Amino acid sequence: MTVALWGKGVADEISKRIPGSVASSDDNNVVVSGDMLFAVAEFLKTSEFAMDYLANLTSVDYLDYFEIVYHLVSLKRNHRITLKTRVYDREKPAVASVVPLWRGADLQEREVYDLMGIAFEGHPNLKRIFLWNGYPGHPLRRDYL
Amino acid sequence: MELTELRTEPFVLNVGPHHPSTHGVFRMKVTLDGEVVVDVEPMFGYLHRGIEKLAEGRTYTQNIPLTDRLDYLASMTDNWAYVLSVEKLAGIPVPERAEYLRVIVGEMMRISSHLLATGFLINELGAFFTPLMYMYREREKILDLFDMLCGQRLTYNYMRVGGVSHDAPPEFWPAVKRFIQEMPSYIDEYEQLISGNEIVLARTKGVGVLSRDLAINSSASGPFLRASGVDWDLRRDDTYSIYNRFKFDIPVGAAGDVYDRYMCRVQEMRQSCRIVAQALEGIPKGEVRTPAPHLIRPPVGEVYGHIEAPRGELGFYLVSDNSIAPYRFHVRPSTLINLTTLRDLTIGWKLADLIVIFGSVDVVLGEIDR
Numbered sequence: 034m035t036v037a038l039w040g041k042g043v044a045d046e047i048s049k050r051i052p053g054s055v056a057s058s059d060d061n062n063v064v065v066s067g068d069m070l071f072a073v074a075e076f077l078k079t080s081e082f083a084m085d086y087l088a089n090l091t092s093v094d095y096l097d098y099f100e101i102v103y104h105l106v107s108l109k110r111n112h113r114i115t116l117k118t119r120v121y122d123r124e125k126p127a128v129a130s131v132v133p134l135w136r137g138a139d140l141q142e143r144e145v146y147d148l149m150g151i152a153f154e155g156h157p158n159l160k161r162i163f164l165w166n167g168y169p170g171h172p173l174r175r176d177y178l
Numbered sequence: 179m180e181l182t183e184l185r186t187e188p189f190v191l192n193v194g195p196h197h198p199s200t201h202g203v204f205r206m207k208v209t210l211d212g213e214v215v216v217d218v219e220p221m222f223g224y225l226h227r228g229i230e231k232l233a234e235g236r237t238y239t240q241n242i243p244l245t246d247r248l249d250y251l252a253s254m255t256d257n258w259a260y261v262l263s264v265e266k267l268a269g270i271p272v273p274e275r276a277e278y279l280r281v282i283v284g285e286m287m288r289i290s291s292h293l294l295a296t297g298f299l300i301n302e303l304g305a306f307f308t309p310l311m312y313m314y315r316e317r318e319k320i321l322d323l324f325d326m327l328c329g330q331r332l333t334y335n336y337m338r339v340g341g342v343s344h345d346a347p348p349e350f351w352p353a354v355k356r357f358i359q360e361m362p363s364y365i366d367e368y369e370q371l372i373s374g375n376e377i378v379l380a381r382t383k384g385v386g387v388l389s390r391d392l393a394i395n396s397s398a399s400g401p402f403l404r405a406s407g408v409d410w411d412l413r414r415d416d417t418y419s420i421y422n423r424f425k426f427d428i429p430v431g432a433a434g435d436v437y438d439r440y441m442c443r444v445q446e447m448r449q450s451c452r453i454v455a456q457a458l459e460g461i462p463k464g465e466v467r468t469p470a471p472h473l474i475r476p477p478v479g480e481v482y483g484h485i486e487a488p489r490g491e492l493g494f495y496l497v498s499d500n501s502i503a504p505y506r507f508h509v510r511p512s513t514l515i516n517l518t519t520l521r522d523l524t525i526g527w528k529l530a531d532l533i534v535i536f537g538s539v540d541v542v543l544g545e546i547d548r
Contacts, residue, residue, distance in 0.1 A: 034415075034417055035416035085394050087397050088482075088491065088493065089482060089493050089495060089510040091506075091508040093497055093506045094506075104495075108408065115482070135397065136392070136519070137395065137398075138397075140514055162223065163226040163547060165223075172228060172231050173230060173231055
């Protein structure tokens, strides 16, 4: 059974290594600030947490902000944690790409870009995946009608 | 002038979207140098129906038939992953008998899905439809069994939040028992025809190799991941439902080539037969559905529920705002993510190998495009 790591405990470990990166945390999730996302993700992958597998990447539109959700799993140690980051800019939302760490993020980030309109800086091939170029808007946003 | 000095022009070939070997409406923009693949760009979206957006306007119960339209060759497991996530979110228990029924239909679905995956792979190797028809013969029996359960052969809509829609009719039990007894000998028959075949070996051994590290790094899942030597199966490693009660092995490949993917699927079918046989022994009597309200209002929160579907990890990420419809409905598509490495697998191989490698990934476009 995959052990769900205690979010607050992981948040403490992250704060020790990368001070000021954790925005908030609860039992299951760690929310980090957008500009330090890549550093935190790299820490979780290379440290003793050994999060070698990105199970799922998605985004949610809460109208005040976009939340990008990473479900990380360690196949080696069989535990998991949910990492999140928030983007408050609705005009040009952007966050660092994690493709250099996990190739599995490639198509999933393109999907988020296409349907939610969040740009991933550093993505090798960021273009629309399902809809065509010139499609107006991003359908999964809550204000898209 | 020597032959080696001949300059060849690369040219672009569109494979699909309407091509029998793309298993639906999938398009690959292939750059070829002669017959050798230089570059592949997968193009998605021809079957994009906006299911994730659609689901935000429908109630939790109304969304169950939508999940049938995702991976339409394994609708039962799609239903299962979704209702499992809603049950987790809303805290609804499932009766024992329903859990057993779910395991039985889930594993039968795996057999049916792997039969098609293997059959079409052999089809693409050039054995035009004869082996596939053998596999359709057994798949037909599974579909007949599902027909008894829910009256449908493709889009079952059988699972409900808190159980399954109906108990199985009395004639289901002897039929499924007979099928599970016969199935291993059919698998022997396929293996006799395929596994040692010289042409199959020549075309699949060492072709389209996915290394262990790349498989993990690219979030591959299912038989596609295990063929690369990663011993990871959610049924055992993140056990759900009642899988911890059954004895079964997890077939793992070594080379990560097309042959190992084929072999993993064949072995998994045998293991699925074992699981169904054990479930048939242990199934208790009782209710098959917890009375849950038709309009479910889960508490505010979120859940990521995942199961080991035939094609890999199928997950649902649901966010609830305590209304009757999900605030966010995201599907983790196993086959879309498995295609991340398509370029790495195919470059340098011939166009005919590209078709075989793509076939070994075993994709369903309904789930990729959603």
